[in-house]
Amino acid sequence: MNIVADATTAVSSSTRRLAVDVSNVSLTFDTADGKVEALSDVSLQIADGEFVSFIGPSGCGKTTMLRVIADLQQPTSGSLTVNGMTAEQARLSRAYGYVFQAPALFPWRTIEANLKLPLEIMGYSEGEQKVLAARYLALVNLTGFERKFPWQLSGGMQQRVSIARALSFDPALLLMDEPFGALDEIVRDHLNEQLLKLWDKTRKTVLFVTHSIPEAVFLSTKIVVMSPRPGRITDIINCNFPRDRTLEIRETPEFIAIAQRVRTGLRAGQSYDE
């Protein structure tokens, strides 16, 4: 299927650069119980500026997919490019920011110092660190919390700090692995809206792993449905709501139709014979 052509219907230009190009990637883990095929012959192309959600049941390889793109794991076979580079080159050139399930803030650092950590590592000057930390803290509406320690913030606020931290060095890609999975529905809705605004403002390419169908449909320009054993892509759905969508679109027939298609895709990938 020609995904790139599909994607361009969302945003006009037809000569857009590919942010991620995955072709025929497989990854097999050797575990005590034998080989597990986490990814089986997966191909996927993501254009610059898209918001792509990966959805599927546990063990479908959606997190592995993200980790392979981030060069945290190496594929057994196949090839991929990130921003036109190999995954390792992309990592070394700091092409992406990664947000994990948990905020993973460093508890001995203040919020500001947490934001500065990647900048320190990347050799930004003291002045630049201060400016960038302030800018990205403002972006996630946490100005005034600079001197607090992580434990003094709520879970949702901590996750916002971790998003700001991932954006602070201005990477082209934002990889998010179930960032709101541990939060309650109300906080999650709120952060989804904020994340959309952020995406609109920063024009990043976002790769977003989730368990939640409404979250995937609400956020994405493209939804990748995956299924387990072996981990593979079963459907890719385009989702052309305007960039400045609000939570209300969840009541529209278009939204419900797409959610229905995602659900069908998930069901088709399920094997019931176990």
Added chain:
Amino acid sequence: MTSSAAALSMPRAGARRQHPLVARLAPIVTVVAALIVVWYIAAVLMNLSLVRGGFEREEAPYTTAELIAGTMDAERPLLPAPHQVVVAFVDGVFGYAPNAPRSLVYHSAVTLSATLLGFVLGALLGIALALLIVHSRVLERSLLPWIICSQMVPILALAPIFIVVLGAIGLQGLLPKSIISAYLSFFPITIGMVKGFNAPEPMQLDLMRTWSATPRQVLSKLRWPTATPYLFASLKVAITISLIGAIVAELPTGAEAGIGARLLAGSYYGQTVQIWAALVAAAVLASGLIGLVGLAERLVARRMGTRA
């Protein structure tokens, strides 16, 4: 006795129970009082035959009260009574000039200097070994068994060998004692720091990787801070072991000064009171050292924003 009675009656005295100082000190005072009582009883029982023998040799008539009073006042008792130890300790600390050979301050200072030097050497060695072990699987396999073996040999057997060997190459005095002290104290630090350096969560390590951090940056910005609580826990163990190492090192060398020398001299001449006074000095020294490490720990914890 009275303080333990006061502590026991506290639940009824509601107003007293409210006072935080009383609430905090009461359990400690109770335990100390109970220990002192037990100590006195033990002193009476252990010294009884000694004192009775003394009276019988002189063929003097004696009452039970005199007998019991005698057990607490003997010159060379099997077990000195608490007040004898306290008197000897206070006399040893305040009764002489700090540099007099009978002053406990003088002996403590000698042992303390060896302890501190040994502690610093042991901490440096311990941390260095932990770093090597954490960064290399080969070194972990090759070093760790030897490190564990090193602690299986009784230090009392090793100490004279150390002293002789080090003496042969011209090292005398403070350094050999410190080396024995370091030999004992590096171990808990190595074990604790290996654990500490490996304590970061996989997610934090992954983050460092996504930022392409160098191994040195991972060490300074992640592994070190994560290991800090482990560091202080092992430093507390290590500093008491350093003290024990320094005292033990003074025994086989026939050292003229130091708490170990005091213990040895006391046992030569049957001066049990002197031995106990030296033991109290060692205990005071140990608590002081642990207190200092604890203080440093609290200061660092505050700087690191640890939840109170």
